[in-house]
Amino acid sequence: MFGRPVGNECGGSRGSMHPECCRPLANSLMNLAMTRLPRSHSSRILLIYTGGTIGMKESSSGLVPVSLEDLLEQLPDIDALPVELTLVSLDRPMDSSDLKPEHWVQIGELILKHSADMDAFLVLHGTDTMAYSAAALSFMMQHLGKPVIFTGSQLPLGHPRSDAASHWMSALEVAMALGPDGLPRVPEIALYFNHALFRGNRVRKLHAMGFDAFDSPNYPVLARAGTRIEYAEEAIGQGIPGQPFQQGRPAWFPALDQGVLSLKLFPGLRPDLWEVALHDPTVKAVLVEAYGAGNIPADGDLSELLRAFVQRGGHLIALSQCVGGQVDLTRYQSGRRLLDLGAISGMDMTFEAALTKTMHLLGTGGSDFREAFGQSIAGELGN
Known part of the structure; x- marks a missing residue:
């Protein structure tokens, strides 16, 4: 299970990272708090690192997951973004082929715990089972009314041709995006990959090696990213009972039967x-x-x-x-x-x-x- 996240201990300039504040907690959780801006001027986002290619490095046995501290050294700078970011990680980041339903519950419980004090959630995840995790969370956590954006990469952050930095930054921008009414632009569970945002329970991994690894054959994309991110307003939230969402405590259904x-x-x-x-x-x-x-x-x-x-x-x-x-x-x-x-x-x-x-x-x-x-x-x- 995840332990108790802590925050607000670190000081410094806007968007600066503080590896010295990253420490193991009691129950399989690591946490790093970034510098806080006044809440009226920044988006509060919880980033959940589960492992996957985006945070891997080469070893004698192939690509293996790295720790949260190692990942932080490679994440692109976000100095220009008005974001209040808190990062948590599984105690043992893993290849997504090792993820099980119990990990979906852990991710969901962490989101549930912070549903009131965070504006959005960003999940870094391996590509092999990311569509399963995104779909599962859409059923387990209903009516959150806030963005939960899954993303990953086909090449690690440290690779010279990696798609990781683009995915990380664009997914973060989607999570922060607000509509004209001041509410989240994408108040649903979604997956960002290769310049496209997909509904989490409509997307599939279709390519093992290509950058265009994911697609949503039976539902339009929620957004496409070029020099700017264009949102498909007619697709966002459509067909989801209870839309438009009212932000508040979501309905949480952790029970899963694997029979x-x-x-x-x-x-x-x-x-x-x-x-x-x-x-x-x-x-x-x-x-x-x-x-x-x-x-x-x-x-x-x-x-x-x-x-x-x-x-x-x-x-x-x-x-x-x-x-x-x-x-x-x-x-x-x-x-x-x-x-x-x-x-x-x-x-x-x-x-x-x-x-x-x-x-x-x-x-x-x-x-x-x-x-x-x-x-x-x-x-x-x-x-």
């Missing part, structure tokens, strides 16, 4: 290899990554296996293996097979959003799963 499996179809799949897993009583939901618009083969063994799972009370969710478009179980006969089995359409949700939404709904319980899954919680569904 979820993913079954990706492929030619030659043997249903018998899944029998043990689908008879496990701890498995409560299966995400079927079907072909096209939600099609499955006419395989009696597979259908019977899935039917038996549903009859035991399991939830069957139909997703598409395609990057864009949506599931339509009425379009083809092969799609109606899933419909007849009692499957729930994932519509145009990303895999990351469908998975984390399922964990969230199973964890919270108390409502009809099928009905709740078909309703937008945080703008993850299209019209």
Whole structure:
């Protein structure tokens, strides 16, 4: 768990960093407070460093995460920005492939604790699971009414061609941005990468090595950055119940049920290899990554296996293996097979959003799963 952040101990000029103030706290937290400006003149932002490529360095075994102190030595100067920045870090920054749902809870609890005294939140995160974390937080923390901006990089800060500095500075600017009404320009959980701002539960990582690693095929970008950042006002906040947000204490749902499996179809799949897993009583939901618009083969063994799972009370969710478009179980006969089995359409949700939404709904319980899954919680569904 995170420990107790502290602040306001450091002095100095605007935006200056004070590594000597960075020290380990009792419960797996490190904190560094930057010089404070009067609150009426600065944005109060909490930066959460989880690890990832943005803060890595070369080692004999490849790229490895660095500590918060090492990261601070490489962060670009922010002297020109009127920002009051507090930084916290996991005690052991990690490769994002090691992040688990418990870390989503830790990040969310830290945001919740500072929801009243911070104007925005910036999360430095590895790219491999950043879309999962952003989607999960959108369901776990609802109606925050403040920006939570995830960002990372494909190359470390110290690399001469790194995209890290641009992402860091632009994400910070987005987090600070206010609209004409003086309220946050982007009051939702979002992900910034390669000059584009995406809704957190609509984005996917589509490229392992390229700078254009992320995209949002089924929802427009929230903003694009060039010489200035242009915001897509018509996309920001749309489809999220409760908009416009009222700033205050958000609704917090930390319970997540990990009894979820993913079954990706492929030619030659043997249903018998899944029998043990689908008879496990701890498995409560299966995400079927079907072909096209939600099609499955006419395989009696597979259908019977899935039917038996549903009859035991399991939830069957139909997703598409395609990057864009949506599931339509009425379009083809092969799609109606899933419909007849009692499957729930994932519509145009990303895999990351469908998975984390399922964990969230199973964890919270108390409502009809099928009905709740078909309703937008945080703008993850299209019209």
